[in-house]
Amino acid sequence: MSTTAALTTSYRPAEPGEVREATVCDLLRHAAATVPGRLALVDFGPEERREWSYAELLTDAELAARALLARYERGDRIAVWAPNSGEWVVLQHAIALAGMVLVALNPAYRGREMEFVLNQSGAAALFCPGLYRGFDMAALADDIHPRVPTLRGVHRFEDWEAFLASGDPRTELPEVQPRDLIQVQYTSGTTGFPKGAMLHHMGLVNEATFVAERAGMADGGVYVNAMPMYHIGGGAVTSFGAWAMRGTFVLLPGFDPGAVLEAFEAYRGTHTLLVPTMLIAVLDHPDLLTRELSSVQTILSGAASVPASLVRRTIATLDCQFSILFGQTESHGVVSQTRVTDTPDDQADTVGQPLPRLELKIADVQGEPVPIGAQGEICVRGYQNMLGYFDMEEETTATIDADGWLHMGDIGTLDERGFLRVTGRVKDMIVRGGMNLYPAEIEAVLLDHPAVETAAVVGVPDEHWGEQVGAVLRIRSGFERPTSAELTAFVREHIAPHKAPVYWAFAETLPMTPSGKIQKFVLREQLSTGDLVFDEVRSPTH
Known part of the structure; x- marks a missing residue:
């Protein structure tokens, strides 16, 4: 427990807490030197299981790093647009070892999203598969390539073995420093266009270590991961937590509740991170009654509101511990976290206390701390702050103030013990199934439809997903x-399917400010009181 x-x-x-002056490269090399034969990585595919020891993972990562250095320069941005796979993980380590920077892209991205992020990041290379879920990713990559001036190469994972063999074994790998940029992770901006948060080695290493320790993971623990690697949860929190504990990272190609249970049984999994919708699916799966799950120690959850009933149900059903993130x-992923030793009430009703070496305040509009229990914006300061937004100085200054406080855009309260509660959001971001969706991006697509004059996208509360996407159109x-159906098909032509609205309403007028901005809080009030009604609903399939 905290002694604050x-x-x-x-x-x-x-x-207090020890922050390691270490890089991601140091984690892998240390584990390979001390436990070379220990299982490091499992690609838990539906038809084939592939395994790497720490020695094998380091060897493959160094081969890939030298192949990268044969083509690109230190500091180049390397984009990965692919579903989970063992190669994804090897490439992630290789990019770090080569002193380059990972740009992780959602495989559901389509032309508009891809072109924007590749150009904004100045990506030098793109790695992708040929086909994924029937979609020809390689064809789209080839189509986009001429419109991204910095893009010098497109590589298919089907050619992975040849790529590994293409480097010069005499090439020396660069010396990487803890504060070096390792990843540009894209998130939303106030304009709706994504912003690339610049993350550094030390931030990812220590944040993931602190999360694993607070979740009770011991040396050699086993993370079963169904989170996507392009997401901060899979590509940083759990994966680097596994390497920090010299543990095993069991990587599923995607989320399947039966496969999660199978992986826990097959590899004696100890920990997993599941957003609430995933966790509900696992607890409801019939295999839960037949799998041997005595190895389960801690379920981590977050990225959306975690109901108290779900916390209690999980602990009772799996006889395990729980930790909310x-x-x-x-902020490199996690700011606060409940401890496995926290009381059931604190587990159910708060998001715990800040991680070590991180200041936190609930601030008023002047930036001053509010009284205990009062609401305000959640702000954090410390080594976990990003380096800034890539090539966006103005947006960086608006997010990290002159005193070094990162303004999170979330509303919360703090009690006298330092336990944090999140009560709302400053921004209009929608959290659907643990994924952040940004209304302005969806609105921009809708406004391209010839029949749509005005569009407003809002979050609609949903028991299963947390929130669904609703659109009000003129x-x-x-x-x-x-x-x-026509509107849904139109949206899906341009952006990922899960961003398409489920609820549709049509209005003669929308509430506007004098400057012409839509007053979404008025729309929400109208929807909650029934003055405005969603009169078309489609069944969500993604």
């Missing part, structure tokens, strides 16, 4: 109103 003295205002000083990409004069 009772707080008198909503400012919590940094809790809260944070954001700009149709242009002289146009027939499109059906929800």
Whole structure:
């Protein structure tokens, strides 16, 4: 338990803790030197299981790093647009060993999203598979390539073995420093366009270590991971937590509740991170009654509100511990976390206390701490802050103030013990199944439809997903109103399917400010009171 003295205002000083001056490269090399034969990585595919010891993982990562250095320069941004796989993990380590920078892209991205991120990041290379879920990713990559001037190479994972063999074994790998940039992770901006949060080695190493330790993971623990590697949860929190504990990272190609249970049994899994929708699916799966799950120690959850009933159900059903995470990409993933020793009430009703060496305050509009229990914006300061947004100085200054406080855009309260509660969001971001969706991006697509004059996208509460996407549209004069099926198909042509609205409403006018901005809080009030009704609903399939 934390020994911090009772707080008198909503400012919590940094809790003591050892922050390691280490890189991701150091984690892998240390494990390969001390436990070379220990199982490091499992690619838990549906038809084939592939395994790497720590010695084998380091060997492959160094081969890939030399192959990268044969083509690209230290500091180049290397984009990965692919589903989970063992090669994804090897390439992630290789990019770090080569002193380059990972740009992780959602495999559901399509043309508009891909072109923007590749150009904004100045990506030098793109790695992708040929086909994924029936979609020709390689064809789209080839189509985009001429419109991204910095992009010098497109590599297919089907050619992975040849790529590994293409480096010069005499090439010396560069010396990488703890504060070096390791990843540009894209998140939303106030304009709706993504912003690339610049993350450094030391931030990822220590944040993941502290999370694993607070979740009770011991040396050699086993993370079963179904989170996507492009997401901060899979590609940083759990994966680097496994390497920090010299443990095993069991990587599923995607989320399947039956496969999660099978992986726990097959590899004696100890820990996993599941957003609430995933966790519900696992607990409801019939295999839960037949799998041997005595190895399960701690279930971690977050990225969306975790109901108290779900916490209690998980602990009772799996006879395990629970840990709730809260944070954001700009702070290398996790800011606060409940301990496995926290009381059931604190586990159910708070998101715990800040991680070590991280200051936190609940601030008023002037940036001053509010009284204990009062609401305000959650702000953090410490080594976990991102380096800034890539090539976006103005946006960086708006997020990290002159005193070094990162303004998270979330509203919360702090009690006298330093336990944090999240009560809302400053921004209009929608959290659907643990994924952050940004209304302005969806609105921009809808406004490209010839029949749509005005579009407003809002979050709609949903028991299963946390929130669903709702759209309120004003149709242009002289146009027939499109059906929800037509609008859904149109949206999916341009952006990932899970971003398409589920609820549709149509209005003659939308509430506006004098400057012409849509007043979404008024729309939400109208929807909650029934003054505005969603009159078309489609069944969510993603």
